[in-house]
Amino acid sequence: MTEVGNDGLPPWAARIRNERRMRGWSQKQLATHMFQVTGKDIVLPEFDSVLRRIKDHEAGKNRPKDPYPVVYCRTFDISEAKLFEAPESPLVVLDENDHDSGAVTVTSPALPWIWEPGPTADAIYDITRSDLMLDRRQAVKALAITAGLPLVDPVQRWLSKSGNEPVTTSQGGRIGTDEVEQLEKSTNVFRTWDDSHGGGLARKAVVGQLNEVADLLKDHHPREITLRLFHVMAQLSKLAATMSWDCGMQTAAQKYYTLGLQAAKPTGDRPFGASILASMARQLLYLDRPQDALELVRLALDGVRTTATPRLRAMLHTREAWAYAKMGRPEAFRRTTDAAEVAFAEVRSDDPDPDWIAYFDAAELAGVTGGRYLEVSQQKAQYASDALTYISRACQLRQRSSMRSLALDQLGLAFAHLISGDLDEAISVGSTATDTAGQVHSDRVRVQLREFYLEVKTRNDPAALGLSQQIRDTLAR
Structure with missing residues (x-):
């Protein structure tokens, strides 16, 4: 049997x-x-x-x-x-044929759902310590990704108002406000590095910093210091997740996103928690789980309905539109894309947006929207012109320091030209995109470059032989 x-x-x-x-x-x-x-x-x-x-x-x-x-x-x-x-190693099997039911076969332990501040810090300390000694090649092979009800149900507690306060003291701890400010500045430096180069080279540095902050939280500090440390820990956890993803470590990425969400809860910073949920949703979209992603985005929107800035609302609506595009619902996709553009039109230069959402600018809005039109156009070619319009705008607006996003934009643009039947332009843009991709350390970029290569090869055109060789050389490096 x-x-x-x-x-x-x-x-x-x-x-x-x-x-x-x-x-x-x-x-x-x-x-x-x-x-x-x-x-x-x-x-x-x-x-x-x-x-x-x-x-x-x-x-x-x-x-x-x-x-x-x-x-x-x-x-x-x-x-x-x-x-x-x-x-x-344990597996959570993703069912790609049953998006609506969210059915998964769970054969692994659940994610570390810990909503109490002290145990959350302890868990982060233990996990980061193990991570620093981990063989990255083995970590890439780990496949324990959680989806469906085992993921969506526990996340609901993010909205609950109950929860223990972190332990504080009226006396000083090991560090003061100056040291916390330095930790906050270093977190911004890591975020800038991730945006510029991808997270492949700096991941262990971020994990080490995260371990240090979790260790600091073993001591008692005044309330202000403690809450700021939890906020730093939440931001570093999110960065560690993004960088793990860039290294192809999907399991570690989801675990760090989860821990970041739990670390953010005692700070009361729901907007940042919503941004982590959006990142978790993006990972699920990457793994073709749009229904689960949509659940997380809706939860994020519910949590910040009265506190989100226009920039944050616009970003969350793009994730919502992304899910609809994946689900083959073009009208819902257009509606939520319009909602994102309406929200972004309300952004003002003096809005009180924190550093962690500053990346979502006009280029990012155009790039994300164009990327979704590109996905839809692979089933319905009439959307290829919309993809060209939005991704071209993203390439024009994108800061050259944001190399990973620029590489994804350029690859998307080359792909859109390919779908539109303009092979010469696809080859020209594709060559530029390959050069850019070679300068970043991102699994997402590698995957998209490989997909573009396979699509170019199916054209079987002698004019594309040079580009095919260029891509092969870049992937080999």
Whole structure:
């Protein structure tokens, strides 16, 4: 009798699908990568036949037979025992065919939902200490992503007014206001670095700083100092999450987002908590979980309905529109995109926006909106002109210091030209985008560059051979 999970799939089928989805690959892209890892010792049949086998394997119809187990393991760079026998690490299997129900098969422990200030700081200290000793290559392979009700339900407590106050004292602790101010400034420096270069090189530095702040919170400080330390800890947790994502460490990213949300609660800063929920939603959108993402964005909007600045409201509406685009609901997408633009039109230079939301400027609004039109245009080509309009505007407005966002904009623009049928312009913009992508350390950029490469290859045009080689060289570096 074949063992099956709660979604009706054999465990090995769920693992194959999860490995593919965690790398951001379509089934067609997985087939392409499988051909790239075969050598003289393995011969695969025609591409269409391999693609059919992948679909059958992920549906649990037929257990893979030689040579597929070896090819899968080479492609995913994991052991055959981990893929086809008992998993070495727990999994949460994302069900890509059931977005509306939010159904997931949960075979891992829940995320560390801790809403009390003291235990939250202790958890962050322990997790960061372990993280600093972690082999990054092993962390990239961890696949314990939580989705559906196990994620959405606990997050509801973010809105509850109950919660213990952090322990404080009327006397001074180890540090004073000057030291806290230095920690706040260093957090802004890390944020600027992340925006400029991607988080690949600075992640361990942020994790180390986060560990230090959590250690400081083991002592008692005056209330003002304690709350500011919790706020720094929440911001560093969010940065650690974003940088982990840039390193391809999806599990660590979700864990740090969760801890950041919990660290923000005792500060009473709901706008910042809403920004973390928006980031959590963006990760779920990246993993093709739009219904779960929409739940988190709506929760964020509920939490800041009376306190959000126009800039924050605009950002949250773009996440809402993103979810509708993923769900194939173009009218809802247009409506919420309009709401984002209306909110952003209310932004004034003297608005009291904190540093953590300053990134969301006119370029970011245009880039996010254009990126969503680009996704929609891959099913409905008539939206390609909207994608070109918005992404072109983003490229013009984008600060050259924001290299990661610029690379994503340029790749999106090249993709839009490709869909529109302008191969010459796609090659020109694609070459510039590849140069920019080579200057950042971001898994998101690598994934999009790889997808663009695969799309260019399908055109099978000799004029694109130079660009294909340029992309291959960049990805190899």
